[in-house]
Amino acid sequence: MIKVGIIGATGYAGQELVRIITQHPDAELVTLTSQSYAGKAYEDVYSNYRHLSYICQEEDIEKMADMCDVIFLALPHGVASKKITDDILNKVKIIDLGADFRLQDIDTYEKWYTTHYSKNILPEAIYGLCEINRDKIKNKRIVANPGCYTTCSILSMYPLVKEGIIDNSSIIIDAKSGATGAGRGLSLPNHYCELNESVKAYKIASHRHTPEIEEQLSYAAGENIVINFTPHLIPMDRGILATCYANLNNKYTYEDIKSVYEKHYGNEYFIRLTKEGTFPETKWVKGSNFTDIGFAIDERTNRIIVIGAIDNLFKGAAGQAVQNMNILFGLDEKTGIDFVPIFPA
Amino acid sequence: MIKVGIIGATGYAGQELVRIITQHPDAELVTLTSQSYAGKAYEDVYSNYRHLSYICQEEDIEKMADMCDVIFLALPHGVASKKITDDILNKVKIIDLGADFRLQDIDTYEKWYTTHYSKNILPEAIYGLCEINRDKIKNKRIVANPGCYTTCSILSMYPLVKEGIIDNSSIIIDAKSGATGAGRGLSLPNHYCELNESVKAYKIASHRHTPEIEEQLSYAAGENIVINFTPHLIPMDRGILATCYANLNNKYTYEDIKSVYEKHYGNEYFIRLTKEGTFPETKWVKGSNFTDIGFAIDERTNRIIVIGAIDNLFKGAAGQAVQNMNILFGLDEKTGIDFVPIFPA
């Protein structure tokens, strides 16, 4: 049994991680911590755990490193980079659900986020987008678990960029997220009556997932890519839909593009390509690790429109984190995360 | 592996059954049928199954009886009672999610429903409310899986009735259900914009779960009980909350009543009694087989208010059906249905 510790277990992503780990056949939740709720019964923070008896612990990463085989961090940005040392990495695998180790370009990180406190460690961190980086993840000590929007956006566009199908300067990603993406922290915009029955864009041309998408797509393209990314908030709990636009470099048929996607994803269990004329909807991936991808070509404008859908808390956070754990520990990648999407829910 | 057949697999309860069975470690889905979608890929009916390849079959219960160890029926009332014969029961276990075998009193059945076509078989059917009838279920050939409202209502009130704590003529159950309870059939009241952002009562003093609750509570009481039951439709997908009122027969403290509930449910894994001052909410049981129960005593009126919560599709339908299967086949009752509730979803 893999001994698991979770730091930051009382946010939405942390809780989803607890839910998955407590049901994982090869993992055991050894300890969970919470800054806000230390000492409190976990069931009093999340009453879906009424039948379990976890207590929120004070965080002590040194101690946890001795007790655990892997530690998941679900923390605000800037916090993880202060905690991780070479010493800790010698004792325990780290899977960081935050942003601190996702961008290899430190200038970009510090421009979009804050000062980085583990510049020495950053180079060995691997971007844990499993379907793309699987082989590079295996032997790492630290995995940067991708962001929710980024997971959905990159997986949607990767084959097109990799294969040089599109004009890389023309990429526009218009994304829609459920409210869990905004977390459990109180704020007026996330108050029920303020968010319900309305839709809005936010952080237009300024969302921090933008450089993350750009860096990964740039790796795939072998050239620097700059995109437009616009997130929207949808009155629902879970789910991300990314509607991606790009100009095609040539005339392509549906079958041409389909074969590009199949080349990269044909054997990927957790990526499901939709049939021609059908498109992903967030409901069909809810509570699962699947990414559904579909596309259409607009012959009038010679643009491609790719739609991707994930569950932001699952494939977009905790599920992919456990997928990374499975890779790190040599398990079947599906172990403990192979849920059929729950519907209607 | 238990070989499972599902008749009526394309309604919401049927789909939930497919979801549970396909993830059950000791069961195998051999065949699923659908009157409306025969011949169609199941993933085209429910795209959460994009990674699986079931085909909806024409129903042929005789053939299924030969192929399967157990058949689940998820059909409109009046249909199951026409299909079940002694012959079939000799070949296969039947778990009926419909109403046809729930009421032992045929007059009541025919008054509230329609003509009953298996009067000879009815007496051997057991009401599959697992926590109450576990021992009587084990050796049965046919189990009548309880209704959603009834499961929640009976479990909430059973200890009080069984122990003679309340005036049985004073029971009022005001229940609230998510929209999955109304099924997948199209109708104006269940059209999105008609149901959204509104609440209503329906089938006031006339809902068919009324006699079902009455019959079971009457067994517990050893006397005939008549109740008021009012269902309401809530703008959400899943969940039932039952708010139950009754006059106490005496002065009781919170502790007195608590001990009554603990006597009956203290060892029940799937029943979780809430702490004093906290009460069930449907979100904390979503996607799980749990029934959460809490209560308060109003000293001013000497009434007790009991609140019960379940997931109507899980404990209120498919989950309990599989719990019954587990009992019938001698498995640990929790096998394949021991999900931590999913939140937020």
Next chain:
Amino acid sequence: MIKVGIIGATGYAGQELVRIITQHPDAELVTLTSQSYAGKAYEDVYSNYRHLSYICQEEDIEKMADMCDVIFLALPHGVASKKITDDILNKVKIIDLGADFRLQDIDTYEKWYTTHYSKNILPEAIYGLCEINRDKIKNKRIVANPGCYTTCSILSMYPLVKEGIIDNSSIIIDAKSGATGAGRGLSLPNHYCELNESVKAYKIASHRHTPEIEEQLSYAAGENIVINFTPHLIPMDRGILATCYANLNNKYTYEDIKSVYEKHYGNEYFIRLTKEGTFPETKWVKGSNFTDIGFAIDERTNRIIVIGAIDNLFKGAAGQAVQNMNILFGLDEKTGIDFVPIFPA
């Protein structure tokens, strides 16, 4: 033009009041105040007012009393009772949307709320339930605008209690409210993902609207009435549904009861009795001052079930407050509040 001031204009009820007054043909909004947002543009607090240019003022009730003909107070309980003096009442009419002047029984007020600071003024306050107390309101200096649950509950049960149709000790009111009832103040239970897709009861046997309902029904009955009242929170913005139960004193037909309701409400524009077999739903009164009422008799238990529906922010708060203003100033009661319910919304 009636000169209007609003104190506490940035809560949900306060904002609804601003919305109604700014569209009222015979009233003029002279000033609005907000403790939290003083100095801020109102459109920055509520962007539906982007086309208007109100500024939130510091509260100064003395100054407002000189400027206005009527002041609406939308404040937390305990605050209004400190502000109102005989001096102010000599200058300006007061319509208080809070609880401080609703209960004539000071002991009850202080038991359920807090110390009362205007005991001398309380006796002249009139409970502004327009359909019941219209004639007593006309010449008052101060009106206590009823609570949302209470408006719906009392109007639903008043004719039965007044005419001695039911056993007054048997009244149970199971009420359901949209989330605006919980106000705009931040709290975890009202965070979007915590409230969405779930239903719960709260303040069971302890909600402060209980004694308010009891006092008014007791006046109608001429005897002391104690009831059970259970509020529930529904995942929607607006609306209250009250499901009321009582034992009938005799055998009554539907027509008998109907004539009782028609006797009291037959000429009330803002009360709409539903046809036999149809029942109120909150969507049909949204954005309006209507109270819809319907009922059924359960012959099996000889209980009556009465359903009432209102928009909690309109008839349950701001709309009725303006209805009271219209009465105080001798206008047609419908002036400025005669909106057709908006649907679907």
Next chain:
Amino acid sequence: MIKVGIIGATGYAGQELVRIITQHPDAELVTLTSQSYAGKAYEDVYSNYRHLSYICQEEDIEKMADMCDVIFLALPHGVASKKITDDILNKVKIIDLGADFRLQDIDTYEKWYTTHYSKNILPEAIYGLCEINRDKIKNKRIVANPGCYTTCSILSMYPLVKEGIIDNSSIIIDAKSGATGAGRGLSLPNHYCELNESVKAYKIASHRHTPEIEEQLSYAAGENIVINFTPHLIPMDRGILATCYANLNNKYTYEDIKSVYEKHYGNEYFIRLTKEGTFPETKWVKGSNFTDIGFAIDERTNRIIVIGAIDNLFKGAAGQAVQNMNILFGLDEKTGIDFVPIFPA
């Protein structure tokens, strides 16, 4: 009083029209028709009208033309073009909420829709986008009321196209609509549990509002424009948000672009430009005729992102139709449609 007839009064847009007209100070609803509900009380179709007593009539446009000053048509495409004759237009003004008279290019109409049956009348129809075509509307006999998506999209992009600010070949409009946009007709995708808690794109590269946007923007540009338009369905009742992308032709500051919008919309009562850094949300225009517009410039890509928001049933259908009526009859354009947006609702 303007005598008004409404054909197709029982769809969502038709009902909104009834709601506005019955509250309009200078209009009188003379008759309303419904193919599906002829003979039925309107309150039985929409119970928000419980206090009114309209009866759904059989449609007889000839008769209506004699009785009315203006007839609104809210019909499926292809139906209106069969009904309108020169004879009728000599008797009564026509405001058509359907698509039949919106496209002046008949080939485009017949390619995207169906055969057109009033080719002779089409040239005199005016596209009733009031803020753009006000002066051309005044003396017309027939007004083609714009579509919901188109109203929002065109108003958002018009100043940029008109002033030559953007590369017209680069326009991408990613739009999000509430479920009322899909109408009241029953269908599985609009069944409550299928639409709730999910988001999807639909009619990708094939939605019929595409050529309508293109035709109008082409008029503004003086050249042929082809765009990408992708509609999405959002789990809410009302509202459209259009997120519009285009490449800027030059380097522009925020102030540059702001002045372009102010030039065209600075005096438009029903268009509200948001402040820098704030953006439209559908909730702030709900139940009103306002169009809120905001924008950001992404300097990294030199693209502009324009966000527009309307209430699809109001400014996107019935409200703008009445705005057109007001123009046709020489009333103040705001008459009867100057509602403050309702919030939260």
